[in-house]
Amino acid sequence: xxxxxxxxxxxxxxxxxxxxxxxxxxxxxxxxxxxxxxxxxxxxxxxxxxxxxxxxxxxxxxxxxxxxxxxxxxxxxxxxxxxxxxxxxxxxxxxxxxxxxxxxxxxxxxxxxxxxxxxxxxxxxxxxxxxxxxxx
Amino acid sequence: xxxxxxxxxxxxxxxxxxxxxxxxxxxxxxxxxxxxxxxxxxxxxxxxxxxxxxxxxxxxxxxxxxxxxxxxxxxxxxxxxxxxxxxxxxxxxxxxxxxxxxxxxxxxxxxxxxxxxxxxxxxxxxxxxxxxxxxxxxxxxxxxxxxxxxxxxxxxxxxxxxxxxxxxxxxxxxxxxxxxxxxxxxxxxxxxxxxxxxxxxxxxxxxxxxxxxxxxxxxxxxxxxxxxxxxxxxxxxxxxxxxxxxxxxxxxxxxxxxxxxxxxxxxxxxxxxxxxxxxxxxxxxxxxxxxxxxxxxxxxxxxxxxxxx
Numbered sequence: 001x002x003x004x005x006x007x008x009x010x011x012x013x014x015x016x017x018x019x020x021x022x023x024x025x026x027x028x029x030x031x032x033x034x035x036x037x038x039x040x041x042x043x044x045x046x047x048x049x050x051x052x053x054x055x056x057x058x059x060x061x062x063x064x065x066x067x068x069x070x071x072x073x074x075x076x077x078x079x080x081x082x083x084x085x086x087x088x089x090x091x092x093x094x095x096x097x098x099x100x101x102x103x104x105x106x107x108x109x110x111x112x113x114x115x116x117x118x119x120x121x122x123x124x125x126x127x128x129x130x131x132x133x134x135x136x
Numbered sequence: 137x138x139x140x141x142x143x144x145x146x147x148x149x150x151x152x153x154x155x156x157x158x159x160x161x162x163x164x165x166x167x168x169x170x171x172x173x174x175x176x177x178x179x180x181x182x183x184x185x186x187x188x189x190x191x192x193x194x195x196x197x198x199x200x201x202x203x204x205x206x207x208x209x210x211x212x213x214x215x216x217x218x219x220x221x222x223x224x225x226x227x228x229x230x231x232x233x234x235x236x237x238x239x240x241x242x243x244x245x246x247x248x249x250x251x252x253x254x255x256x257x258x259x260x261x262x263x264x265x266x267x268x269x270x271x272x273x274x275x276x277x278x279x280x281x282x283x284x285x286x287x288x289x290x291x292x293x294x295x296x297x298x299x300x301x302x303x304x305x306x307x308x309x310x311x312x313x314x315x316x317x318x319x320x321x322x323x324x325x326x327x328x329x330x331x332x333x334x335x336x337x338x339x340x341x342x343x344x345x346x347x348x349x350x351x352x353x354x355x356x357x358x359x360x361x362x363x364x365x366x367x368x369x370x371x372x373x374x375x376x377x378x379x380x381x382x383x384x385x386x387x388x389x390x391x392x393x394x395x396x397x398x399x400x401x402x403x404x405x406x407x408x409x410x411x412x413x414x415x416x417x418x419x420x421x422x423x424x425x426x427x428x429x430x431x432x433x434x435x436x437x438x439x440x441x442x443x444x445x
Contacts, residue, residue: 083201124308127309
Protein backbone atom coordinates (compact mmCIF):
# COMPACT_ATOMS: atom_id res chain seq x y z
CA UNK A 1 0.00 0.00 0.00
CA UNK A 2 2.77 2.37 0.97
CA UNK A 3 4.65 1.50 -2.22
CA UNK A 4 1.60 2.25 -4.36
CA UNK A 5 1.24 5.63 -2.69
CA UNK A 6 4.85 6.58 -3.49
CA UNK A 7 4.37 5.48 -7.09
CA UNK A 8 1.27 7.59 -7.35
CA UNK A 9 3.10 10.65 -6.07
CA UNK A 10 5.94 10.08 -8.51
CA UNK A 11 3.50 9.75 -11.36
CA UNK A 12 1.88 12.96 -10.23
CA UNK A 13 5.12 14.88 -10.42
CA UNK A 14 5.85 13.46 -13.86
CA UNK A 15 2.42 14.40 -15.04
CA UNK A 16 2.84 17.93 -13.79
CA UNK A 17 6.25 18.25 -15.42
CA UNK A 18 5.11 16.87 -18.73
CA UNK A 19 2.02 18.98 -18.85
CA UNK A 20 3.71 22.16 -17.68
CA UNK A 21 2.80 25.11 -19.86
CA UNK A 22 0.29 23.09 -21.85
CA UNK A 23 -1.43 25.38 -24.30
CA UNK A 24 -5.13 25.60 -24.81
CA UNK A 25 -4.80 24.33 -28.33
CA UNK A 26 -3.82 20.96 -26.90
CA UNK A 27 -6.02 18.72 -24.80
CA UNK A 28 -4.89 19.17 -21.26
CA UNK A 29 -4.71 16.09 -19.04
CA UNK A 30 -7.08 16.04 -16.12
CA UNK A 31 -5.33 16.99 -12.91
CA UNK A 32 -5.90 13.54 -11.48
CA UNK A 33 -3.39 13.89 -8.67
CA UNK A 34 -4.86 16.98 -7.18
CA UNK A 35 -7.90 16.25 -5.05
CA UNK A 36 -9.18 19.78 -4.57
CA UNK A 37 -8.89 20.45 -8.27
CA UNK A 38 -10.73 17.24 -9.08
CA UNK A 39 -13.73 18.60 -7.27
CA UNK A 40 -14.26 21.34 -9.81
CA UNK A 41 -12.58 19.90 -12.89
CA UNK A 42 -14.57 18.91 -15.94
CA UNK A 43 -15.77 15.34 -15.46
CA UNK A 44 -14.94 14.46 -19.05
CA UNK A 45 -11.19 13.84 -19.20
CA UNK A 46 -11.08 14.69 -22.91
CA UNK A 47 -12.31 18.21 -22.37
CA UNK A 48 -11.06 18.71 -18.84
CA UNK A 49 -9.73 22.16 -18.19
CA UNK A 50 -7.57 23.50 -15.43
CA UNK A 51 -9.57 24.50 -12.42
CA UNK A 52 -9.43 28.19 -12.57
CA UNK A 53 -9.08 30.68 -15.35
CA UNK A 54 -7.61 34.10 -14.92
CA UNK A 55 -8.26 36.57 -17.73
CA UNK A 56 -6.00 39.29 -19.03
CA UNK A 57 -7.58 41.82 -21.36
CA UNK A 58 -5.61 43.41 -24.17
CA UNK A 59 -6.96 46.86 -24.84
CA UNK A 60 -5.34 50.08 -26.05
CA UNK A 61 -2.02 48.26 -26.44
CA UNK A 62 -2.03 47.44 -22.73
CA UNK A 63 -2.37 44.22 -20.73
CA UNK A 64 -4.85 44.54 -17.88
CA UNK A 65 -4.25 43.66 -15.14
CA UNK A 66 -0.61 44.19 -16.01
CA UNK A 67 0.47 41.99 -13.08
CA UNK A 68 -1.49 39.09 -11.68
CA UNK A 69 -0.86 36.53 -8.99
CA UNK A 70 -2.46 33.12 -9.46
CA UNK A 71 -2.21 29.71 -7.80
CA UNK A 72 -0.33 26.98 -9.64
CA UNK A 73 -2.34 25.10 -12.29
CA UNK A 74 -4.29 28.20 -13.16
CA UNK A 75 -5.16 28.72 -16.79
CA UNK A 76 -4.31 32.25 -17.87
CA UNK A 77 -6.21 33.59 -20.88
CA UNK A 78 -5.43 36.69 -22.91
CA UNK A 79 -8.33 38.25 -24.82
CA UNK A 80 -7.61 40.81 -27.53
CA UNK A 81 -10.12 43.64 -27.54
CA UNK A 82 -8.08 45.90 -29.81
CA UNK A 83 -8.79 46.52 -33.48
CA UNK A 84 -5.35 45.25 -34.34
CA UNK A 85 -3.63 41.91 -33.70
CA UNK A 86 -1.29 41.16 -30.84
CA UNK A 87 0.88 38.13 -30.14
CA UNK A 88 1.71 36.98 -26.64
CA UNK A 89 5.00 35.36 -25.71
CA UNK A 90 5.92 34.13 -22.21
CA UNK A 91 9.67 34.64 -21.96
CA UNK A 92 10.54 31.93 -19.41
CA UNK A 93 8.58 29.15 -21.10
CA UNK A 94 8.92 30.45 -24.70
CA UNK A 95 5.17 29.81 -25.00
CA UNK A 96 3.89 31.85 -27.94
CA UNK A 97 0.37 32.52 -29.12
CA UNK A 98 -0.69 32.84 -32.71
CA UNK A 99 -1.36 36.38 -33.90
CA UNK A 100 -4.57 37.19 -32.05
CA UNK A 101 -6.98 39.07 -34.24
CA UNK A 102 -9.65 41.28 -32.67
CA UNK A 103 -11.77 39.19 -30.31
CA UNK A 104 -9.42 36.20 -30.34
CA UNK A 105 -7.95 34.70 -27.22
CA UNK A 106 -5.09 32.48 -26.16
CA UNK A 107 -4.54 30.56 -22.96
CA UNK A 108 -1.86 28.57 -21.27
CA UNK A 109 -1.65 26.83 -17.91
CA UNK A 110 1.11 27.46 -15.43
CA UNK A 111 2.08 24.28 -13.62
CA UNK A 112 5.21 25.53 -11.93
CA UNK A 113 5.35 28.25 -9.29
CA UNK A 114 7.47 31.25 -10.20
CA UNK A 115 7.44 34.67 -11.79
CA UNK A 116 6.73 34.77 -15.50
CA UNK A 117 7.21 37.74 -17.82
CA UNK A 118 5.38 38.09 -21.09
CA UNK A 119 5.16 40.65 -23.86
CA UNK A 120 3.63 41.25 -27.29
CA UNK A 121 6.10 40.17 -29.98
CA UNK A 122 4.50 42.62 -32.42
CA UNK A 123 4.47 45.60 -30.05
CA UNK A 124 7.15 44.78 -27.47
CA UNK A 125 6.45 47.94 -25.53
CA UNK A 126 3.49 45.93 -24.17
CA UNK A 127 4.52 43.66 -21.32
CA UNK A 128 3.14 42.07 -18.17
CA UNK A 129 3.92 39.74 -15.30
CA UNK A 130 2.32 36.62 -13.87
CA UNK A 131 3.28 35.40 -10.40
CA UNK A 132 2.36 31.75 -9.98
CA UNK A 133 2.17 30.76 -6.34
CA UNK A 134 2.51 27.26 -4.90
CA UNK A 135 -0.69 25.44 -3.97
CA UNK A 136 -1.62 25.81 -0.31
CA UNK B 137 48.46 66.36 -42.41
CA UNK B 138 47.77 63.53 -44.78
CA UNK B 139 47.33 65.20 -48.12
CA UNK B 140 45.38 62.29 -49.60
CA UNK B 141 42.87 62.24 -46.75
CA UNK B 142 42.57 65.98 -46.83
CA UNK B 143 41.88 65.99 -50.54
CA UNK B 144 39.31 63.24 -50.20
CA UNK B 145 37.49 65.13 -47.46
CA UNK B 146 37.42 68.26 -49.56
CA UNK B 147 36.15 66.42 -52.57
CA UNK B 148 33.46 64.69 -50.54
CA UNK B 149 32.31 68.02 -49.20
CA UNK B 150 32.31 69.59 -52.62
CA UNK B 151 30.12 67.28 -54.54
CA UNK B 152 27.34 64.87 -54.07
CA UNK B 153 25.52 62.57 -56.22
CA UNK B 154 26.64 61.72 -59.65
CA UNK B 155 29.94 60.44 -58.45
CA UNK B 156 31.50 63.08 -60.64
CA UNK B 157 33.42 66.20 -59.72
CA UNK B 158 34.16 68.93 -62.16
CA UNK B 159 37.52 70.59 -61.77
CA UNK B 160 39.71 72.84 -63.82
CA UNK B 161 42.69 70.95 -65.16
CA UNK B 162 45.03 73.19 -67.12
CA UNK B 163 42.13 75.55 -67.61
CA UNK B 164 39.81 72.90 -69.04
CA UNK B 165 36.76 71.74 -67.07
CA UNK B 166 37.28 68.03 -66.54
CA UNK B 167 35.08 65.46 -64.88
CA UNK B 168 36.54 63.08 -62.30
CA UNK B 169 34.77 60.12 -60.86
CA UNK B 170 34.53 60.49 -57.10
CA UNK B 171 34.84 56.76 -56.88
CA UNK B 172 38.23 56.92 -58.49
CA UNK B 173 39.27 59.84 -56.36
CA UNK B 174 38.50 58.32 -53.01
CA UNK B 175 39.91 54.97 -53.96
CA UNK B 176 36.83 52.87 -53.21
CA UNK B 177 35.64 50.41 -55.76
CA UNK B 178 32.21 48.99 -56.35
CA UNK B 179 30.51 52.35 -55.93
CA UNK B 180 27.33 53.31 -57.70
CA UNK B 181 27.40 54.51 -61.25
CA UNK B 182 26.49 57.97 -62.46
CA UNK B 183 23.22 59.17 -61.00
CA UNK B 184 20.29 59.66 -63.32
CA UNK B 185 17.23 61.82 -62.97
CA UNK B 186 14.45 59.47 -62.03
CA UNK B 187 11.76 58.89 -59.49
CA UNK B 188 10.55 55.94 -57.50
CA UNK B 189 7.60 55.57 -55.17
CA UNK B 190 6.96 54.37 -51.66
CA UNK B 191 3.76 52.63 -50.71
CA UNK B 192 3.24 51.36 -47.20
CA UNK B 193 1.07 49.65 -44.64
CA UNK B 194 -1.54 48.24 -47.00
CA UNK B 195 -2.76 45.86 -44.26
CA UNK B 196 -4.59 43.67 -46.78
CA UNK B 197 -7.24 41.77 -44.84
CA UNK B 198 -8.04 44.60 -42.44
CA UNK B 199 -11.78 45.25 -42.51
CA UNK B 200 -12.63 47.07 -39.27
CA UNK B 201 -14.38 50.41 -38.88
CA UNK B 202 -11.19 52.39 -39.57
CA UNK B 203 -11.33 51.10 -43.18
CA UNK B 204 -13.67 48.29 -44.22
CA UNK B 205 -11.98 48.05 -47.63
CA UNK B 206 -8.21 48.03 -47.30
CA UNK B 207 -7.85 46.22 -50.64
CA UNK B 208 -9.74 49.00 -52.39
CA UNK B 209 -7.59 51.75 -50.94
CA UNK B 210 -4.40 49.84 -51.80
CA UNK B 211 -5.63 49.62 -55.39
CA UNK B 212 -6.37 53.37 -55.30
CA UNK B 213 -2.82 54.08 -54.13
CA UNK B 214 -1.31 51.99 -56.92
CA UNK B 215 -3.57 53.71 -59.48
CA UNK B 216 -2.43 57.17 -58.39
CA UNK B 217 1.19 56.15 -58.94
CA UNK B 218 0.46 54.45 -62.23
CA UNK B 219 -1.37 57.49 -63.56
CA UNK B 220 1.09 60.08 -62.30
CA UNK B 221 2.76 62.28 -64.89
CA UNK B 222 6.27 61.30 -63.87
CA UNK B 223 5.64 57.61 -63.57
CA UNK B 224 7.94 56.10 -60.92
CA UNK B 225 10.59 53.65 -62.14
CA UNK B 226 9.67 51.18 -59.41
CA UNK B 227 7.99 50.86 -56.01
CA UNK B 228 9.23 50.26 -52.52
CA UNK B 229 6.71 48.71 -50.14
CA UNK B 230 7.77 49.47 -46.57
CA UNK B 231 5.87 46.66 -44.91
CA UNK B 232 2.65 45.56 -43.32
CA UNK B 233 1.63 44.33 -46.74
CA UNK B 234 -0.88 42.11 -44.96
CA UNK B 235 -2.78 42.46 -41.72
CA UNK B 236 -2.33 38.89 -40.46
CA UNK B 237 0.31 37.22 -42.67
CA UNK B 238 -2.30 35.01 -44.30
CA UNK B 239 -1.52 33.39 -47.65
CA UNK B 240 -4.63 34.82 -49.27
CA UNK B 241 -3.73 38.31 -48.02
CA UNK B 242 -0.25 38.04 -49.57
CA UNK B 243 -1.91 36.73 -52.74
CA UNK B 244 -4.30 39.67 -52.96
CA UNK B 245 -1.51 42.19 -52.49
CA UNK B 246 0.74 40.46 -55.02
CA UNK B 247 -2.03 40.34 -57.59
CA UNK B 248 -2.76 44.04 -57.25
CA UNK B 249 0.90 44.95 -57.51
CA UNK B 250 1.22 42.75 -60.57
CA UNK B 251 -1.78 44.43 -62.18
CA UNK B 252 -0.16 47.82 -61.57
CA UNK B 253 2.85 46.68 -63.59
CA UNK B 254 5.39 48.11 -61.13
CA UNK B 255 8.53 46.29 -60.17
CA UNK B 256 8.33 46.35 -56.37
CA UNK B 257 10.92 45.92 -53.62
CA UNK B 258 9.64 44.88 -50.20
CA UNK B 259 10.62 44.87 -46.57
CA UNK B 260 8.35 43.20 -44.01
CA UNK B 261 6.32 44.84 -41.29
CA UNK B 262 5.54 43.05 -38.04
CA UNK B 263 2.12 42.09 -39.48
CA UNK B 264 3.86 40.17 -42.28
CA UNK B 265 5.84 37.89 -39.97
CA UNK B 266 3.12 36.39 -37.76
CA UNK B 267 2.18 33.25 -39.66
CA UNK B 268 2.66 30.07 -37.65
CA UNK B 269 6.17 29.66 -39.01
CA UNK B 270 7.22 33.16 -38.01
CA UNK B 271 7.61 34.78 -41.39
CA UNK B 272 7.92 31.80 -43.75
CA UNK B 273 5.10 32.99 -46.00
CA UNK B 274 6.77 36.38 -46.42
CA UNK B 275 10.21 34.87 -46.97
CA UNK B 276 8.91 32.34 -49.50
CA UNK B 277 7.57 35.23 -51.57
CA UNK B 278 10.06 38.03 -51.03
CA UNK B 279 13.07 36.54 -49.31
CA UNK B 280 14.88 35.18 -52.35
CA UNK B 281 18.34 36.69 -52.65
CA UNK B 282 18.10 38.39 -49.26
CA UNK B 283 20.14 37.87 -46.11
CA UNK B 284 18.98 36.90 -42.63
CA UNK B 285 15.37 37.87 -42.01
CA UNK B 286 15.07 39.48 -45.44
CA UNK B 287 17.50 42.39 -45.65
CA UNK B 288 19.29 43.28 -48.91
CA UNK B 289 20.64 46.05 -51.05
CA UNK B 290 20.64 46.93 -54.72
CA UNK B 291 21.84 49.68 -57.03
CA UNK B 292 19.58 51.52 -59.40
CA UNK B 293 20.54 54.43 -61.64
CA UNK B 294 23.46 55.42 -59.44
CA UNK B 295 21.62 55.23 -56.12
CA UNK B 296 22.35 52.54 -53.53
CA UNK B 297 19.16 51.20 -51.95
CA UNK B 298 19.18 49.27 -48.68
CA UNK B 299 16.15 47.37 -47.35
CA UNK B 300 16.42 46.67 -43.62
CA UNK B 301 14.28 44.45 -41.40
CA UNK B 302 13.55 45.79 -37.91
CA UNK B 303 10.43 43.77 -37.05
CA UNK B 304 11.78 40.38 -35.98
CA UNK B 305 13.21 39.13 -32.70
CA UNK B 306 11.85 42.16 -30.88
CA UNK B 307 12.86 42.41 -27.23
CA UNK B 308 10.37 42.84 -24.37
CA UNK B 309 10.02 46.49 -23.47
CA UNK B 310 11.92 47.61 -26.57
CA UNK B 311 11.12 49.08 -29.97
CA UNK B 312 12.14 47.97 -33.46
CA UNK B 313 15.29 45.88 -33.64
CA UNK B 314 17.94 45.37 -36.33
CA UNK B 315 20.21 42.98 -34.45
CA UNK B 316 23.97 42.49 -34.62
CA UNK B 317 24.00 40.21 -37.67
CA UNK B 318 22.18 42.80 -39.77
CA UNK B 319 24.33 45.66 -38.45
CA UNK B 320 27.48 43.71 -39.38
CA UNK B 321 26.08 43.10 -42.83
CA UNK B 322 25.17 46.78 -43.25
CA UNK B 323 28.62 47.94 -42.23
CA UNK B 324 30.17 45.61 -44.78
CA UNK B 325 27.65 46.54 -47.48
CA UNK B 326 28.48 50.24 -47.10
CA UNK B 327 32.21 49.79 -46.78
CA UNK B 328 32.87 49.52 -50.51
CA UNK B 329 30.86 52.61 -51.45
CA UNK B 330 32.15 56.04 -52.16
CA UNK B 331 30.89 58.74 -49.80
CA UNK B 332 29.38 60.46 -52.81
CA UNK B 333 27.00 57.58 -53.52
CA UNK B 334 23.44 58.61 -52.70
CA UNK B 335 21.95 56.16 -50.21
CA UNK B 336 18.28 55.32 -49.70
CA UNK B 337 17.54 53.20 -46.64
CA UNK B 338 14.06 51.77 -46.22
CA UNK B 339 12.60 49.79 -43.33
CA UNK B 340 9.20 49.37 -41.75
CA UNK B 341 9.56 50.89 -38.27
CA UNK B 342 11.10 54.38 -38.19
CA UNK B 343 14.88 54.39 -37.79
CA UNK B 344 14.60 57.46 -35.61
CA UNK B 345 12.70 57.64 -32.35
CA UNK B 346 9.37 59.22 -33.22
CA UNK B 347 7.60 58.33 -29.97
CA UNK B 348 9.16 55.90 -27.55
CA UNK B 349 6.00 55.47 -25.46
CA UNK B 350 4.36 53.80 -28.45
CA UNK B 351 7.48 51.93 -29.52
CA UNK B 352 7.81 54.11 -32.62
CA UNK B 353 11.52 53.81 -33.14
CA UNK B 354 14.33 51.28 -33.53
CA UNK B 355 16.45 50.65 -30.49
CA UNK B 356 19.72 49.96 -32.28
CA UNK B 357 19.27 52.37 -35.20
CA UNK B 358 21.96 54.68 -33.80
CA UNK B 359 24.59 52.12 -34.71
CA UNK B 360 23.24 51.82 -38.25
CA UNK B 361 23.13 55.58 -38.68
CA UNK B 362 26.73 55.89 -37.49
CA UNK B 363 27.80 53.88 -40.56
CA UNK B 364 25.96 56.35 -42.78
CA UNK B 365 27.52 59.53 -41.41
CA UNK B 366 30.26 59.77 -44.03
CA UNK B 367 27.79 59.81 -46.92
CA UNK B 368 26.75 63.09 -48.45
CA UNK B 369 23.18 62.08 -49.23
CA UNK B 370 21.17 59.66 -47.10
CA UNK B 371 17.40 59.31 -47.30
CA UNK B 372 15.61 57.10 -44.78
CA UNK B 373 12.09 55.98 -45.69
CA UNK B 374 9.83 54.28 -43.16
CA UNK B 375 6.20 53.34 -42.61
CA UNK B 376 4.54 51.81 -39.54
CA UNK B 377 3.10 55.02 -38.10
CA UNK B 378 0.66 55.71 -40.97
CA UNK B 379 1.36 59.42 -41.18
CA UNK B 380 3.87 61.80 -42.70
CA UNK B 381 6.65 62.98 -40.41
CA UNK B 382 10.06 64.22 -41.42
CA UNK B 383 13.30 65.25 -39.87
CA UNK B 384 16.69 66.27 -41.21
CA UNK B 385 19.82 65.52 -39.26
CA UNK B 386 23.08 66.42 -40.96
CA UNK B 387 23.08 64.73 -44.35
CA UNK B 388 20.31 62.34 -43.38
CA UNK B 389 16.68 63.02 -44.27
CA UNK B 390 14.13 60.91 -42.40
CA UNK B 391 10.64 60.51 -43.77
CA UNK B 392 7.65 58.37 -42.84
CA UNK B 393 4.85 57.68 -45.32
CA UNK B 394 1.10 57.53 -45.04
CA UNK B 395 -0.52 54.11 -45.15
CA UNK B 396 -3.05 52.90 -47.67
CA UNK B 397 -4.62 50.66 -44.99
CA UNK B 398 -5.94 52.95 -42.25
CA UNK B 399 -5.08 56.05 -40.27
CA UNK B 400 -3.32 56.14 -36.92
CA UNK B 401 -3.31 58.95 -34.34
CA UNK B 402 -0.53 61.50 -34.10
CA UNK B 403 1.98 60.61 -31.37
CA UNK B 404 0.53 61.06 -27.91
CA UNK B 405 -2.88 62.31 -29.08
CA UNK B 406 -4.72 59.08 -28.19
CA UNK B 407 -4.46 56.49 -25.41
CA UNK B 408 -2.71 54.12 -27.83
CA UNK B 409 -1.62 53.71 -31.43
CA UNK B 410 -3.68 51.48 -33.71
CA UNK B 411 -6.44 51.96 -36.25
CA UNK B 412 -8.11 55.36 -35.98
CA UNK B 413 -11.65 55.87 -37.15
CA UNK B 414 -11.94 59.19 -38.97
CA UNK B 415 -14.99 61.21 -39.95
CA UNK B 416 -17.10 59.72 -42.71
CA UNK B 417 -15.85 60.73 -46.13
CA UNK B 418 -12.46 61.84 -44.86
CA UNK B 419 -10.61 58.54 -44.86
CA UNK B 420 -8.81 59.23 -48.13
CA UNK B 421 -7.42 62.47 -46.69
CA UNK B 422 -5.48 60.34 -44.23
CA UNK B 423 -4.25 57.66 -46.64
CA UNK B 424 -1.64 58.17 -49.32
CA UNK B 425 1.46 57.32 -51.28
CA UNK B 426 4.87 58.92 -51.66
CA UNK B 427 6.98 59.75 -54.68
CA UNK B 428 10.72 60.35 -54.40
CA UNK B 429 12.62 62.17 -57.15
CA UNK B 430 16.35 61.87 -57.63
CA UNK B 431 18.20 64.68 -59.38
CA UNK B 432 21.93 64.63 -60.07
CA UNK B 433 23.86 67.05 -57.84
CA UNK B 434 20.94 67.48 -55.46
CA UNK B 435 21.77 65.78 -52.17
CA UNK B 436 18.27 66.27 -50.84
CA UNK B 437 15.88 63.97 -52.67
CA UNK B 438 12.53 65.56 -53.47
CA UNK B 439 9.82 63.76 -51.52
CA UNK B 440 6.22 64.31 -52.48
CA UNK B 441 3.34 62.91 -50.42
CA UNK B 442 -0.04 62.59 -52.07
CA UNK B 443 -3.25 61.61 -50.31
CA UNK B 444 -5.76 59.26 -51.89
CA UNK B 445 -8.36 62.04 -51.82
